[in-house]
Amino acid sequence: MRRAIRFLRRNETVEARNFEPRTTLLDWLRLTERSTGTKEGCGEGDCGACTVVLRRLVDGRLVSNPVNACILLLGQVDGAEVLTVEDLAADGRLHPVQQAMVERHGSQCGFCTPGIVMSLLALYETGETPDRQGVTDALAGNLCRCTGYRPIVEAAFDALGRIEADPFAQRRLEVAEALAALRDEADVLVGDERSFFAAPASMEALARLYLDHPDATLVAGATDVGLWVTKALTDLPKIIWLGRVAGLDAVMEEEATLTLGATATLVRAREALGALDPDLDELMRRFGSQQVRASGTVGGNIANGSPIGDLAPALIALGATLHLRRGDASRRLPLEGFFLDYRKQDRQPGEFVTGVTVRKPAGRQVRAFKVTKRFDEDISAVMGAFCFDMADDGTVREARIAYGGMAGIPKRARAAEAVLTGAAIDDRAAAERAVAALDTDFAPLTDHRASAAYRRRVAGNLLMKALMEIATGDDAATRLIAHREVRHAAE
CATH class of the missing domain: 3.30.390.50 (CO dehydrogenase flavoprotein, C-terminal domain)
Structure with missing residues (x-):
């Protein structure tokens, strides 16, 4: 039994042992780590201002996905690398996505900009050059009420058209090795019998745990349960996350x-x-x-x-x-x-x-x-x-x-x-x-x-x-x- 969640953050392994089960990733970033570049907007996964990127190993491949940090629980980042807008620039140079946003004047008030940049980063990380529909699909979860989307879409095409050896690309092998080292088959339990965040690693462990705690809340992606936390202010003392159960995603x-x-x-x-x-x-x-x-x-x-x-x-x-x-x-x-x-x-x-x-x-x-x-x-x-x-x-x-x-x-x-x-x-x-x-x-x-x-x-x-x-x-x-x-x- 592992008593902490583990994830990569700025080239280091973070172990979180003491946190409330219902803690969101956004709250941890802003209140604990004090990384305030990630914004809180709607609090329900609709506006995209809180978008960050999670990197995970999927079938041996490093995959980058944008997620809404406001409704993602902290425990769900176990085994992943967490990237925020503060992590993009390196050695005094903006990331190509950031640079394109500057050149195309893709930001005015700037509140939504960090989330837009992170959505475009995830698209950039695919190495693909989608058509306009693909770009707008990638931005559909990011609302902007100042600039309008034309300069943002133009910035996306500019960045995607000049994919280069940016710091993230250079670190891919290193990150993949670090994430592989984090993998184990241990069940995770942070807390005690009265209040916990659990992440069983097998179907059998999940079945036993849920029989023992039928009052626990099962969480898969938290796109619904996350709103219980942010909007209904529901107390969820026992949470069982299904994301580590081997074979359940087949x-x-x-x-x-x-x-x-x-x-x-x-x-x-x-x-x-x-x-x-x-x-x-x-x-x-x-x-x-x-x-x-x-x-x-x-x-x-x-x-x-x-x-x-x-x-x-x-x-x-x-x-x-x-x-x-x-x-x-x-x-x-x-x-x-x-x-x-x-x-x-x-x-x-x-x-x-x-x-x-x-x-x-x-x-x-x-x-x-x-x-x-x-x-x-x-x-x-x-x-x-x-x-x-x-x-x-x-x-x-x-x-x-x-x-x-x-x-x-x-x-x-x-x-x-x-x-x-x-x-x-x-x-x-x-x-x-x-x-x-x-x-x-x-x-x-x-x-x-x-x-x-x-x-x-x-x-x-x-x-x-x-x-x-x-x-x-x-x-x-x-x-x-x-x-x-x-x-x-x-x-």
């Missing part, structure tokens, strides 16, 4: 199925799901920001039971099976059966999600649409996912329709599915009956994101849109921006 692909481990990040999930269908790739591209996708996990998005989580409806439409474990016992159930009521799941005390298996579409027609108030980094008002198994004559053999935002849980539209099963995909009357059947399936609420009437209208329109695209084989007519090179070419 992504396994077989001929007919894809299995995503509970701690597989949303970045990895996008790679796997995006390969199944372009709509799933687009859904995951708009899933929060790069910072959120780098931290957030598949299991976290499912287990928190949010009725507006985007992943669950898409996986339900694909016929997903959820895997759970309690002690030495494991069980499986259809994903839609996991959600019982608002924030209530079919999960026993001491039981945790280990992964989810989805059927590959294999010729089935898939559509997924997310409707939000703003395009980037926003929570869905309505999310609709559709999967149709088609017969050769154009009739629907099986319909799976799932929505988020239409009920207290992610939920299938079984009445609408029944109407469409056996009907021709281009049967307009059947489509209209299916849309009408949504009123049987759902009684949506009115809240600050949308009214009940709006949600009903949008849900029906999304279903009609999916049916129309499949029937005509042309999605360009129904979308403001066609899929470009990733359109449904098979149609």
Whole structure:
């Protein structure tokens, strides 16, 4: 048992032994280390002012990811290198990203600038030269209200166009060796039986610990739990972080199925799901920001039971099976059966999600649409996912329709599915009956994101849109921006 977390900071190993379990990385940086270049803005992982970069070894490769320090717990940096804006300049020279921001006048008030620089650093570290969409995706989690994004995007292109042997590049081998030296198979426990931050290293250790402490809070990426700390001011005396559990992040692909481990990040999930269908790739591209996708996990998005989580409806439409474990016992159930009521799941005390298996579409027609108030980094008002198994004559053999935002849980539209099963995909009357059947399936609420009437209208329109695209084989007519090179070419 290791009684401290360990991470790299400015070429040295830091051991933190005494900290409150709910301590955030931002608070440690600003209040303990006094590195105040990293700013606190929204406190909920939305504005990006607190962005720092974590370097980790992934499959023997050094990977740099931007994260929101305001909602990342200090204990989650175990085994990583933490980089902040103070670390970039060396020997009196600015980092190429910083220099480009200066030359392009990418900063005015400067409050958001450290976070923007760190997001661009993570992009710079990939060594890639993305197009404008790639740059704006990297900046989607950073809000600026002074400069406007044109000079910032221009600075990004300037920096990416002249990747050079900067100090970080020169230290990559040294950092990789240092991170490898930090790796061990020890379980981590900082604290005591009454209050602790724990990071078990194996599935067996996690199962034992959670059985002994079913009142503990499980944390994967903390993109939700972090807000309990910063916004709800929730006291979390016992935290079990899942990020060190060996094998829990595995992504396994077989001929007919894809299995995503509970701690597989949303970045990895996008790679796997995006390969199944372009709509799933687009859904995951708009899933929060790069910072959120780098931290957030598949299991976290499912287990928190949010009725507006985007992943669950898409996986339900694909016929997903959820895997759970309690002690030495494991069980499986259809994903839609996991959600019982608002924030209530079919999960026993001491039981945790280990992964989810989805059927590959294999010729089935898939559509997924997310409707939000703003395009980037926003929570869905309505999310609709559709999967149709088609017969050769154009009739629907099986319909799976799932929505988020239409009920207290992610939920299938079984009445609408029944109407469409056996009907021709281009049967307009059947489509209209299916849309009408949504009123049987759902009684949506009115809240600050949308009214009940709006949600009903949008849900029906999304279903009609999916049916129309499949029937005509042309999605360009129904979308403001066609899929470009990733359109449904098979149609």
